[in-house]
Amino acid sequence: MTEQTTPAAHTPDWQLFADAEQLAQQATDDILKAAADAIEKRGAFHIVLAGGTTPKVIYRLLAKANSDWQHWHLYLGDERCLPVDDAERNSVMVEECLLSSVAIPSEQVHFMPSELGPHEAATQYQNTISNVECFDMVLLGMGEDGHTASLFPGHIHDEAQLVHPVLNAPKPPPERVSLSSACLSNNVQLLILITGQSKHPRVIDWISGKPMPVSGITSKHNAAVYCDHAAWLGSN
Secondary structure: OOOOOOOOOEOOEEEEEOOHHHHHHHHHHHHHHHHHHHHHHHOOEEEEEOOOHHHHHHHHHHHOOOOOHHHEEEEEOEEEOOOOOOOOOHHHHHHHHHHOOOOOOHHHEEOOOHHHOHHHHHHHHHHHHOOOOOEOEEEEEOOOOOOEOOEOOOOOOOOOOOEEEEOOOOOOOOOEEEEOHHHHOOEOEEEEEEOOHHHHHHHHHHHOOOOOHHHHOOEOOEEEEEEEHHHHHOOO
8 A cells, every 4th residue: 555645535524313323323334335345346345443332333233244254354443552362452342343253264354463562563564554555444433532543633643654653642551553644544435433422522623624633534435424413412
């Protein structure tokens, strides 16, 4: 994968949902459709997964669905630098909620080797994703501070990197690995999931035009933000 600029970058359209459960079901349906389309057209489906509560629900829904799992390729948008079996790792959550129930070949599951430390893990993962021309789908969430993946407000990264070593993250653990904004924007379809009342202030910041890491991610073709009423209105 190489960094590319495109004059036709698409910023997300916003869609509102009554609650997180309805949002998760729609996202699940979208992922399954994107997978079917990509496999039919290109013979494989390359998806970047996110961590967090809402994605966890989605992965459990996916685990109950039918898909051509043999052609799925999984990647992570970010990972914490913790032991491989630590429950706080995104890879552990994906394994428990999805991979334990579906038959995706192990060589097509591309987790970040963050147990090696942020610098070595970023170097190795950049080599891993260098073979991906474009992600078919990227899933992201948004933190209460407006971060996405492990791209935090105020952090400056080398723009030449597709994968960043993250040091001094403002929430534990401080050491992480994250795909870059350019890398995350290299997608056919982008889906950003925002749920919960605590996200409301950042939603207001975003639609008001305040720059945040999450607002800097775009798509080559199709981008959407799925937001529940609690995050949009600041109440349940």
